[in-house]
Amino acid sequence: MSDLESLRTRAEALRLYGLLAHWPEVGPADWVPPLVQWEEDERARRSLERRLGAAHIGRFKPLCDFDWKWPKHCDRMALEALMTLEFLTDATNIVLVGPNGVGKSMVARNLAHQALIHGHTVVFITAGQLLGELASLDSDSALRRRLRHYAAPDLLLIDEVGYLSYANRHADLLFELINRRYETKSTVVTTNKAFADWHEVFPNASCVVSLVDRLLHHAEVIAINGESYRLKDAQERASQRAQKRKTQRPEAP
Incomplete structure (x- = not known):
């Protein structure tokens, strides 16, 4: 499959019907590949955002x-x-x-x-x-x-x-x-x-x-x-707080 055919297939997957209607004239133009890429990237970002919201994972340690x-x-x-x-x-x-x-x-x-x-x-x-x-x-x-x-x-x-x-x-x-x-x-x-x-x-x-x-x-x-x-973790935090209080304790006169 040529680069132009591959680009058209990507545009079809994105349902860019206005672009496809004028494909013979605009398909080879230099501005079309970045346009298709921008649309793919933005849809992928929005899809991930929606799926993250629906998943309800919450906060977690990597x-x-x-x-x-x-x-x-x-x-x-x-x-x-x-x-x-x-x-x-x-x-x-x-x-x-x-x-x-x-x-x-x-x-x-x-x-x-x-x-x-x-x-x-x-x-x-x-x-x-x-x-x-x-x-x-x-x-x-x-x-x-x-x-x-x-x-x-x-x-x-x-x-x-x-x-x-x-x-x-x-x-x-x-x-x-x-x-x-x-x-x-x-x-x-x-x-x-x-x-x-x-x-x-x-x-x-x-x-x-x-x-x-x-x-x-x-x-x-x-x-x-x-x-x-x-x-x-709770024991370590308690130990750190105790050590901090100890170092901040004012000296007796």
């Missing part, structure tokens, strides 16, 4: 600032490999397992951001927000619309499964959502519970085995074990 020496166990190569986004090509799910405060949500948010800047649609939400919202809908039509909303993105990240316990209806709703995305879209889940303990998260729910089965059938499970980063 993965480059992660203290890899702090966890007792952490597969750094596996986590860094996730950032290539190869798992999205075959709808692989990712499950990040570990105790509170070890960086699971931070990794998930970095993963969400990486997917966004590579053009994917993303939604990040806590399990409590997701299941609370779905369970509160009072009509079947509203529930179906909201399930379609969460089933649609290329990457859905469900944070903090296991921090609360839920009723059977919540378990059924989560199963329905995971089932809709099964083998078609990737889902990332962070949890502080081993799968054998998910019956504590969804007590008496009959679908828990099927839920875990769907989630894990095409999944990579990555464990992060160690002490809480948040507790470490």
Whole structure:
């Protein structure tokens, strides 16, 4: 394909119909390539802005600032490999397992951001927000619309499964959502519970085995074990404040 044909194809993708209507006269002009490039760049910027707003990632620490020496166990190569986004090509799910405060949500948010800047649609939400919202809908039509909303993105990240316990209806709703995305879209889940303990998260729910089965059938499970980063940071800040107060304390007369 010649450069001019390639340029026309790009203009068609942008739906620049006014420009295309006069293509024989203006196509070879020097000002057309930068015009098309400007339009592509601006649409990409606005698309990223919209998707960032819809994703609800929130603030997060960049993965480059992660203290890899702090966890007792952490597969750094596996986590860094996730950032290539190869798992999205075959709808692989990712499950990040570990105790509170070890960086699971931070990794998930970095993963969400990486997917966004590579053009994917993303939604990040806590399990409590997701299941609370779905369970509160009072009509079947509203529930179906909201399930379609969460089933649609290329990457859905469900944070903090296991921090609360839920009723059977919540378990059924989560199963329905995971089932809709099964083998078609990737889902990332962070949890502080081993799968054998998910019956504590969804007590008496009959679908828990099927839920875990769907989630894990095409999944990579990555464990992060160690002490809480948040507790470490809080202790360090308290120590710094104490030291600052000590140095500012006026000397006794």
